Amino acid sequence: MAKTMKHVDAVCVGMGWTGSIMARELTKAGLTVVGLERGANRTPAENFVLPTVRDELKYRLRLDTMLDTSVETITMRHEPGETALPMRRWETFNMGDGLGGSGLHWNGITWRFAPSEFVLRSHLTQRYGKNAIPADVTIQDWGITYDELEPHYDRFEKLCGVSGKAGNLKGQIVEGGNPFEGPRQNEYPNKPLILSQGGAMFMKAAQGLGYHPFQTPASNSSAPYTNPEGLTIGQCQYCGHCEFFGCESNAKASPNVCVLPALMRDSKFELRTDSYVSRLIYDKHARKVTGVVYIDRRTGEEITQTADIVILSAYPFNNTLLLLLAGIGQPYDPHTGKGTVGKNYCYQTIGGVSLFVEEEINPWIGTGTSAASIDDFQADNFDHGGLGFFGGGYICVSGSGGRPIQVRATPPGTPRWGTAWKEANAKWYNHNLSLTSHGCNYAHRNNYLDLDPTYKDAIGRPLVRQTYNYRDNDYKMSAYVTAKAAEIAKAMGAKIVNPPQPRTGNFGATNGQATHHTGGCIMGTDPKTSVVNRYLQNWNASNLFVMGGAVYPQNAGHNPTGTMGALAYWSANAIVNQYLKSPGALVHA
């Protein structure tokens, strides 16, 4: 007989960025909140300290802070009808585990999506015509506009102490910032970081080509900073250990530094780590989720936690899994195009070009991004007429740390071992840069998530099955943007530019790319084509709110975290100011 805990006003499933923000906002509004976290309780002050935090083998290769695939993984296949096989170890992306989730090991790159992304289908239809979007490209509008989200982006940027330079302040284009960004009400809370050597070279070359380079907005604080929660963020030391690592100087924003210490002081909040939510309890008749069932990993006991409001704040795979297991909404079917849960699963389309320069780079000096980017080929910032694809990406220069097990490119033709390899490594390590084309991934009819029929996780549930491949739009977009990156590489005065590597071939479980997954529980204006409404409220359970990348109808070319933070604040605002006054559907379909 399952043990039942005392009823609370709200429960959060997963305590990364969105769970922490929601719990904070709801407790501020007077609600009692329990935060359930599958993994360990980690605090930077105790778990990420010098000297042991600077261990590339432990954190980057052995993935110490990441989800243990022996407990939970996903299966993958390229097309409906194929047999999916499990990712037996992470070789391409890495889901975080433990308190702070993936918000602990991210690089800190903090973008706003371009305004056109939020109204993508309408925008492209209006600009390029009714028949411009191919039938199998299932992109949708978000049901929210950039302007509505702007104040919430602002809150998230202040929470993180983002370092950057505004490019569009209240409609005025500002020199040195990103002129393509949507209008901002406020400057970034911190000045840009000190530009890396590669960043300085990139800025000069991109300017020379007539582009509009700017320093990439970074949640790596350029100065000591106190955020609106009264919590202090340290000053970045440019140590080159952001992604995959915790930050020992507390300079990289994370839920653990920016929200949780304030939340933990609030007696209305209770954190339970090692609490592995196995399923939701769904009352289909009442169209409510009455609570969740979790396993206390310390005792093995199954425990029920009932709540008036349930926040799904886990990773997109897990949010989708929990909806599918509970039978909330209709699973997506690629053959009919009907159903919504699992639909429009997207990833990120990344290409790059490696270059070798005369200048000493000192690549081990780095941050999440003390480098520079251009947005000239992002979103619909350029005319797509006749190009045969939509969307784009930003082009940036590397600069997150020359950790030598992984970061050691050599010119083409270099052997991979032996004397000649050693000579090439010694010669080029301090002279290598790479440019990245960080592209969008627009939804495709055959890319989706469902339950695997064969493989199970450690607690006996089906694994999530990813049916996914890059599609025509991705290949063309990546070829176009990566070719632009190669032109910049040449303009940087490179002695050698390796052949550009746009995204080609099938999606592979071994092609290391970002951990940027979206979709599966997408937001929208119509319950027939989306899982949650514009407030992230589930259409089939009015007390269930779904967070994170899972709700993006398709993925933009920018990194996703800024938008998920903004959406969490947007949703929290709707719950506190509308839902609590009159619990029920906030949008009537």
Next chain:
Amino acid sequence: MTDGGATLTAAEAAFLVAAADTIIPADELSPSGSQCGVVDFIDRELAGPYGQGVRLYRDGPIVKGKKEHGYQLGLAPRDFFRIGIEAADDWTRATYQKNFAELDEAGRQAALTAMETGKAAFENFNAREFFEALIAIVMEGFFADPIHGGNRDGAGWKMVGYPGLPADYRATIEPNRGKRLDIVPRGIADRR
């Protein structure tokens, strides 16, 4: 060159010493792979949780997939290397009448090249997959923090100019733009 002994047999250690020293030969840039502790590193890694496949999803059915499915064997790394080294030695004996470790330098280079390029056909094991795992763990042993048993005296770091731990560069960047900074590398144990 290796005190090893955590899990490797003498034959496995001999194979790995020969492989590490062919992949990373001794020259003016660094001592050889095994002199840098690469085989000690591999021994420790394979004896530990990584080698035991503690975080590997090993549930069946085990099915041979497309190459894009990534690693699909149920083998933990310890067993992968045990079987792979046996298969490699079987192949060099069949091809060159000697175990890999008994080949001269040119013979080892030829054997590794055959594995790397897919020309070597091991019986019941994928030679190319074995080579990729081998070169990956040798590189880890050459470049990981010395606390893990390899990269002795920071030899791998010195070869490329990576400084290891000291890592507060706030005041370093501007005055040193475009200049090479020769910092004597320090590892985790140096800061304890």
